[in-house]
Amino acid sequence: MDNIAFSFSTLLxxxxxxxxxxxxxxxxxxVETLTKQQHSWxxxxxxxxxxxxxxxxIMRFTxxxxxxxPMHKHPYINAGLLLSGELQVExxxxxxxxxxxxxxxxxxxNTWHWGKSIGKEAAQIVVFYAGVKDQPVTxxxx
Numbered sequence: 001m002d003n004i005a006f007s008f009s010t011l012l013x014x015x016x017x018x019x020x021x022x023x024x025x026x027x028x029x030x031v032e033t034l035t036k037q038q039h040s041w042x043x044x045x046x047x048x049x050x051x052x053x054x055x056x057x058i059m060r061f062t063x064x065x066x067x068x069x070p071m072h073k074h075p076y077i078n079a080g081l082l083l084s085g086e087l088q089v090e091x092x093x094x095x096x097x098x099x100x101x102x103x104x105x106x107x108x109x110n111t112w113h114w115g116k117s118i119g120k121e122a123a124q125i126v127v128f129y130a131g132v133k134d135q136p137v138t139x140x141x142x
Contacts (some may be wrong), residue, residue, distance in 0.1 A: 034081065035104040042095040042108055046077055052132035062124045063087070063117040071114045071141040076131040079106045085123030089115040112141055 039045055063069065065085070071092065082103050089105070090096045092112035099105055100119075107127075117123040129137040 035079065035106060037079075037106040040106050040108040040111075041089070041097045042091060042111070044108060044111070046106070047109055049130065050076065050132050052135070055131050055133040055135075057129040057131060057137060058126065059129070060124065060126045062122050063115070064122050065117050065120055068116040069114050071112055072138050073110055073112050073141075074107055074129070074138055075110060075135070076129055076137055077106075077109055078127055078129040078137065079104065080125045080127040081105075083124040083126060085117055085121050086119035087115050087123045087125065088118045089113055 037046070060083075063085070082099050082101055082105065084101045086098065086100045087105075088096060088098050089107075090113060091108060095108075097105070098118070105125075131137045
């Protein structure tokens with residue numbers, strides 16, 4: 001039954017993708033949901049939004065090939081879209097995700113983790129942070 005459901009879902013996805021391609025040439029506005037999540041990439045439920053004046057930050061990071069980010073955590077919900085390259089993200093407890101250009105990522109919250117650019121080219125990611133005014137969106141482990 002799961003294989004039938006998966007095949008049917010795949011067929012629906014492929015047919016909707018071809019409709020989108022047709023719409024692209026028709027001059028119609030397209031809307032594509034890249035991700036819609038209530039959980040971070042490791043399966044943890046996202047926390048409630050914090051109290052205080054909301055502040056949205058959108059940042060672009062370029063991580064050279066082979067470069068490793070320091071251990072850090074985010075106190076607020078954030079999500080990213082990898083524009084180029086490949087990233088591997090690992091939590092302190094050993095959860096790992098590998099993403100490639102075009103993939104989205106709903107980041108872990110209040111969980112120590114690090115990332116590494118593992119492709120042959122720099123990884124470039126745009127990250128959207130839903131934070132609080134005058135509060136850091138990233139904390140580095142000391």
